[in-house]
Amino acid sequence: MNLADIQGSLPDSKLRAENQWLFSPRPLQLSKGENKRLEKLGSTLAAFQKASESIYQRSAKGRLPSWISELLDAGKPSWLVEAQRSAELRDVLPRVIRPDLILTEDGFSLTELDSVPGGMGILQWLNQTYVQHGFDVLGGKDGMLEGFRSLMPDGGRILISEESVDYQPEMQWLSDQLGDRWPLAAAENDAADEGAAYRFFEWFDWQNIPAAKELAKKIDLTSPCKPHLEEKLWLALLWSPGMRGMWSSEMRGSNLQRMRELVPHGWVVDPAPLPPQAALPKLHVQSWQEVSQFSQKDRRLVLKISGFDELAWGSRGVFIGHDMPGHEWADVVSNAAEQFSTSPWMMQEFHNGRVIDHPYFDPSTGEEKIMTGRARLCPYYFVGEDGKTQLGGCLATIVPADKKKIHGMKDGILVPCAW
Template identity: 45%
Template sequence: MNSEIATPTSATDGDNARLIKSQLPERGLFAGLEWRISPAPFPLGPQLAKELDSLGRVLLQFYRAVNLLYRKSVEGKQPEWIARWLDLGKPSELIELQRSTAFKNEVPRVIRPDLLMTENGFSITELDSVPGGIGLTAWLNQTYSRLETPTPKPDVLGGADGMLRGFESIFGNAEHVRIIVSDEAATYRPEMDWIAGQLGPRFSVHDSQFTAFQEGDAVYRFFELFDLPNVPGSKKIFELAAGKQIRLTPPPKPIFEEKMLFALLWNRNLQSFWRQELGESFLQRLQRLTPYTWLMDPAPLPPHGALPELNLTDWSQLKTLSQKERDLILKVSGFSAEAWGARGVYLGSDLSQGDWSAAVDQALSRFESSPY
């Protein structure tokens, strides 16, 4: 990995930057990527730090509620359109796994909220259950905790080894922990090699063809479910996990890789469910932190119907909005090769009228396979 040291403002800053650069692993952390080195950690302030520190249990409860909502929809105890929406574009084998008894109560054990800083705090743009950055964050925490300046020494959120210990803890007392990294996720292989090295011989990193598991192994799935055709060992992994011979996280449940979950959170028809499962406090907090979200279902509305907040009567009317009015983002389903790296994201106010119209048409035409 190449790195560039930000221009230091003092001798102390320069010393810090050089120390940080010296701590970079020989193989780097993200393959082929570069960044500038800051001589000090990013300051959050006590209020924001407290908000972040308490967010995990809210997101975990949300994932548990999503899991229950899907299951109740399948059972006919919640509206059928919920499961129908969440299953759009998914192969039958994955839907079967998702609904199986073996994974009934399983939720991802790592949840990364993608946060956007604003003048009023932060906003959660999406949740990632197969996130890159676990090793990078652990390295950043470890490295920046070693700095002796500035004085007083700032506290690093999570401490020097919080990410290391947290990641280690999700695998219980398994004798072997296998981290399976796909070719598609190869950019993140160096950071997983680093974190495995930090956690000792119990942890090992393997490519997507590995299948030499032993009973009782714990497996971390670092590959997306849309990419299964390119992960030769995935079928064996899922078979062993379904048979309780290995412990797998995240589970093979595409609902947790969907980006429509916030659309369900905001759907007025489901407010009583969310209130019951999240509690009023968690529900209000999530809705304060997440942008209003819709699923672009092209089904026609009744003549007197309108899309909430937008006051449109048909999704195609998005194409007629002015550049100022279309301060909106179109985002593809998580079950898509375009779902990462901002490749399936379109910011309306940043596009020409023609490009925005083409993105809207594409989103509506792909509803059955990759809903937006």
């Protein structure tokens, strides 16, 4: 397979509104152990989301401490909070789960969970293209199509917002592949009619979507109106000392252990004063002001805005402590603490990605070259009505090893993962 083969099979839209990516002559080959862990991970993530939902709802009803639901509802309009607490949506959970997994020396590091992920159209096209050239990819040639159809077996609208317009080319291509019963439509023009709908817009953008309040009530909207589940805060709450008993009662021991093996230790950036004898776990200081003054050696930490904010998309709201000047780190930590009541932030330990070599085509000459880089894996899990998960495919993003943030960029490689 050469560069001309790949570029010749791209649809006219190129699947992306702006930046292209680097193409590779082969998928990313994972080990048998890594593939096995990916196959099993979906059920663990579904169990984590189910436990998170239960903890949130019990907190909202006063059966668990109220600070949990208050934290997760911060900055959201009252109608949105009421919608996710409604009896009609009681048992409704996301049907698509996509984690961000950093490939590390000893496995994976889970840095984010996304219920409204981009990349589905690109991955379906990549899977299809590489299978046609003889490769065995995770999910197979049509795993993403089959998974998406399972969300709305009788068809339904794919609602995309203007705010998400960068993803329109790939979602239009995916819609075309799915068939006439899964049309792409503008979320801003939707009338919340009867019938299933797939949501490709964020709730923070609700004021630009006239039908948002009606759509939020629908049990056949995927992903459903559960904005608390779209908060990165849950990955910090997994480590909250005061919630250990809650997690143990809500999750089977093996699933809980697996989550704690995957998720870096994290903290909610809460500026509330600690008692004189207390300290932030593992950070060994009493305040976020002290964290803001850490040396470069000590700030191997990642600061992220949690959700319900336009900065929560992509990498714009992500700051890596040891990759920025000390005065800038101090500013962003101080800002995060100040925003606690309206737009909470969380912090995680930084886990180094494993350095790998992978081939790519020089976009100018077509010559095959080798990139020494680090990889992020994004497996896409589709949850059936019976609660069982199916892996539709796995997208790898490989960027040069000197990059601390791993995300789609023009000098990054996008490839499917293979057996």
